[in-house]
Amino acid sequence: EAGVTQSPTHLIKTRGQQVTLRCSPISGHTSVYWYQQALGLGLQFLLWYDEGEERNRGNFPPRFSGRQFPNYSSELNVNALELEDSALYLCASSSDRDGEDTQYFGPGTRLTVL
């Protein structure tokens, strides 16, 4: 069974640009989560999508947004990039069936903002 996949692996952008990160969940999983892992700040929850809807949002500005598609894959968009957006962005998925809502993570996208 294929795991969570993310693309691209690495990305370099400049301040003010926009970026889109992509995530494909494990087959059968309907929930997708996005986390930011910035140096010195640990892992911070960004967004949770389930069945195409945004269910919860972390303490991030509105320029962080995303969506979930009918096939349950997801995009994370970051507008007006700032230097402090440099981080590893991790996507996770879960099935949300009773008793099985463990989140499984993808390999991440490393974003560098210059």
Add this chain to the structure above:
Amino acid sequence: AQTVTQSQPEMSVQEAETVTLSCTYDTSESDYYLFWYKQPPSRQMILVIRQEAYKQQNATENRFSVNFQKAAKSFSLKISDSQLGDAAMYFCAYAFIQGAQKLVFGQGTRLTINP
């Protein structure tokens, strides 16, 4: 708000020995999940073990086991017969069963295995 604290930024252990990583958390909820994830240098976050708060029995997964003390809000991870491949950052995480379902992570413990 829920918080997770890992008080050991770094730990080291000799290969084949046993090591215990500490984690405490704060929550007012009675039903929740606790997890240990490892993040090796490849940066892939890998699930190590999971514990449901309503279960009194401590979870085990091969060489990995937890000591879950609900009243003390403590959730430590014991790694037996440590192997070189166990070297990684270990994160303790909390998730409320209903509602937000986001994971709240501790700061992590970097584990080094000495050959």
